[in-house]
Amino acid sequence: MNKSFLFIYLFVSLLSGSAWAQTRQIRGKVVAMEDGGALPGVNIVVEGTTRGVTTDLDGVYTIELEQSDNTLVFSFIGYATKKVAIGNQTSINIELASDSKELDELVVVGYGVQRKSDLTGSIGSVKGSDLIKIPSFSAEQALQGKIAGVQIASPNGAPGSAPVIRIRGVGTLNNSSPIFVVDGVILDDITFLNSGDIESMEVLKDASATAIYGSRGSNGVIIVTTKSGKKGEGVQVSISSEYSLQRLSKQINLLTGEEFAKVVNVLTPGTFNNTSIVPSTNWQDQIFTNWVPIQNHQASVSGSSGKYSFYFGASYFKQDGIISKSGYDRVSIKLNNTYTISKSVKVGNNLTIAPDNRQNAADVVPIAYRAWPTSVPYRADGAFAEVLGAGNPLAANEYNNSSSQRFRAVGNAYIDVSFLKNFLFKSSFGFDLSYGKTKSYTPTFFVSPTQENLTSDLGVSTDENKTWLWENTISYNKTFNKHKVNALAGFTLQKTTSEFLSGSVQNLIGTDPSLWYLNAGETLTGTQRVGNGGSISTIASYLFRTNYSYQDKYLLTVSARIDGSSKFGKSNLYGTYPSFALGWNLLNESFMPTSRIVSNVKLRASWGIVGNEKINGDSRFSLVANGQNAVFGLNEQIQPGATLGSTANPNLRWESTTQTDVGLELGFWDDKLTAELDYYSRVTDDILVGLTTPGHVGNGAFVRVVTNAASVLNRGVELTLAWNDQIGQVKYKIGGVASTVHNEVLNLGASSGSDSFISSGSLGNSQLVTRTEVGQPIGSFYGYRVIGVFQNQAELDASPKLSEQAVGDLRYADIKKDGVINADDRTYIGSPIPSFIYGFNTEFGYKSFDLSLDFQGQSGNKIYNGKMAVRPDLYNFEARVKDYWRGEGTSNTEPRPTAGGVNYEPSNYFIEDGTYLRLRNIRIGYNFPASLTKKLSLTNARAYLSGTNVFTLTKYSGFTPEIGGSDGFSSGIDLGIYPITSVYSVGVNVTF
Secondary structure, X not given: OHHHHHHHHHHHHHHHHHHHHHEEEEEEEEEEOOOOOEOOOOEEEEXXXXXXXXXXXXXXXXXXXXXXXXXXXXXXXXXXXXXXXXXXXXXXXXXXXXXXXXXXXXXXXXXXXXXXXXXXOOEEEEEHHHHOOOOOOOHHHHHOOOOOOEEEEOOOOOOOOOOEEEEOOOOOOOOOOOEEEEOOEEEOOOOOOOHHHEEEEEEEOOHHHHHHHHHHOOOOEEEEEEOOOOOOOOOEEEEEEEEEEEEEOOOOOEOOHHHHHHHHHHHOOXXXXXXXXXXXOOHHHHHEOOOEEEEEEEEEEEEEOOOEEEEEEEEEEEEEOOEOOOEEEEEEEEEEEEEEOOOOEEEEEEEEEEEEEEEOOOXXXXXXXXXXXXXXXXXXXXXXXXXXXOOOHHHHHHOOEEEEEEEEEEEEEEEEEEEOOOEEEEEEEEEEEEEEEEEEEEOOEEEEOOEEEOOOEEXXXXXXXXXXXXXXXXXXXXXXXXXXXXEEEEEEEEEEEEEEEEEEEEOOOOOOHHHOOHHHOOOOOOOOEEEEEEEXXXXXXXXXXXXXXXXXXXXXXXEEEEEEEOOOOHHHOEEEEEEEEEEEEHHHOOOOOOOOOEEEEEEEEEEEEEEEOOOOOOOOOOEEEOOOOEXXXXXXXXXXXXXXXXXXXXXXXXXXXXXXXXEEEEEEOOOOEEEEEEEEEEEEEEEEEEEEOOHHHOOHHHOEEEEEEEEEEEEEEEEEEEEEEEEOOEEEEEEEEEEEOEEEEEEOOOOOHHHHEEEEEEOOOOOEEEEEEOOXXXXXXXXXXXXXXXXXXXXXXXXXXXXXXXXXXXXXXXXXXXXXXXXXXXXXXXXXXXXXXXXXXXXXXXXXXXXXXXXXXXEOOEEEOHHHHOOOOOOOOEHHHHHOOOOOOOOOOOOOOOOOOHHHOOXXXXXXXXXXXXXXXXXXXXXXXXHHHHHOOOOEEXXXXXXXXXOEEEOOOOOOOOOOOOOOOOOOEOOOOOOOEEEEEEEEEEEO
């Protein structure tokens, strides 16, 4: 018994001893080579196995090894992978060197970062160094011509005006603008941000990339990452200063005084006795001032220690307008911090504070366009003179006093907690606070009987908008042998409230600005007016995403978001937005031949559904229309009234966009040449549109019910090309982007009657010049098609015509072929949506000098010259009118001069080609030599000269062919916009 026990004991001891002899532990620490800072999350894998661990927040790891293990592989995003032979070592400490190439390949995605080689979605990226090239208060302007599929247009060039952005076309009849995500905070605009504080901007285009944002991703997502302290850089101070001058790049070619007088004499003979001696005032010279300044100054301090990193930036931007009493200035304060509390806990914050001021000039561009050039600005005594036509534009602006102030604060605070080695919990609380005030004052004045103000007027309005966003996510990141898994799950809550208050009054007791308050006006006559309103909306969301990679060859992304919104009723409270994407890195396949030419071949495809949350929160309710006053009663007094304004629809659903994307990525000669090609197709269904109600509701056509009825298709091809190389001491880069867009309305929810189309595009004179109808692009121009000019009476008598038409008038096509010209003969005459958008750029560097040129353009779109079409009175004419019809055979394109009437019906006479090519920016820089900067205790110093909007090649007669619109129904209509300027700059950047 004792011998048996002894035998068993010795046998077990031998086995256990053998087992202990075959395993051992190795501990160590991984740090950054540049500054010795600990690197958390480094993957350590035994080569040839699936066994591995990751470092903790102090960079420390412990790994179990077997006797047969020979090599450890250390890998970390942004750092070069390192292999270390184990040998007999019991402790292995490692320094990892940063890999600049790998860092350049990192792309920010929703709620994370990925290597570009692991991406399955379509994402474009622009670095901060490119954003600062454009001297603009808005960083979005720098995206123009940089990313395929992105169109940027400016509704006007007034200081402080934000651009209109469209990603892969116009996908809805409602708000088509993308959302912005700034350091994790979801926003509708980034006008508060200074470009110098931005590290990068990523544009998420397909459903694989945007589905993680669910109901807000259908119009695209732009992720903005601001700067932070970088490991290894120590404390760094940067100062930049830029001074620019603006000028009007082009004037509209209008008739001179003599030319105008001759045309007027045709209309009303004898108006001018001697046309050669009339005044000739160029009103564009009168209202525009050239070489007005822009200033942009910034200072920042950033740094990092072992546990703490920070970035602090302060900037001042000021732009004077080329029209007096227009301008914009903004102060921006940026503060980003991160602090490692312990091995598993890190906290941080991002904060931007930006107060701004804006002067709002009167809308004098249309007035200057229409004013008679035979009038003069001033009388002999220096007072404003009467100007025939639309009035005196100088007086209109002089008596206008309008300014706006806004305070904006955007930021978040977050905590990261790592646990169980591969898990990370993050909780973030973000906010967006905005407070604005506008005050407008017009004194009493008299210029002429048609340009006067008998009582002084004051209007004051205030608004406040508050949003808070609480996001909680758990992520899992694991690399084992040939597999990589990154999973994310989260829950978010968001609440947005807004309120405005407005008031107006007349007959103020004085003109001094210190008296511009509502209580200083007349209160007894009932001229005081007040308005007040507000809104509130909430969203609750659940989000999920998994990225999987096998051998860096096969990629899979699955994501979904469930959103619930207070804008919808209980039956449709939640919407689910899934997406699936696959990627295949073919070059990693064994069957691919080894080649020094081909360095990357990647296929990817995605499908998903995203939504549009940017709708009116009141659409599901029945609303009362106030202000329907009427005169009745014994004393015939005005009585306040109200009526049914809209009919409730409690069954409203989310708008949803289904998108398919197929992409190909190629690299040649070690990625000196790269190419990316995408085909996309996106269909937006359940678009909310207002349809007329049956007559028995009570108000007939005046009452509309919002319904999920419309569908819109956008499809196209995107191409991105880039070549990077160096010849001797010359470094150069050539790149370009191009994209096509096909936009088509598939359904409007009705097949006949007024609901079979949507008329819009108001010119302000009761004319609507766009129609949205099935089979056509959104907001297409609609009117008569001109086929010439009536040359004689016989031709007029033999042709279909409008009753008022005469010889010398425009001749319209009989589209219906029924021998009658009427509204049924109007047809589609062009689309404001460009079918082709492109941009290309070049960069050269030689020793201390560098040169860059950025070009941008578009084609396939039309512009409606609305300022020429609006003729309720006799106004000045564009120069083309000089070639007017004077008799048979003299002109078949320009009709006889008229001040209104049938020649001003909506038609393609007012349609012009919107194609253009623009030199967006040219910049020449010089980096001061190290021998000089070292003496000055500087890290580097750089000076540069640049030009923006240097020239534009276009056939369009207006100031600029870049005509945007706040909605898809009115895009491409030029009613006389504030011109976009050419800007010439000099600047210096210093770092120490």
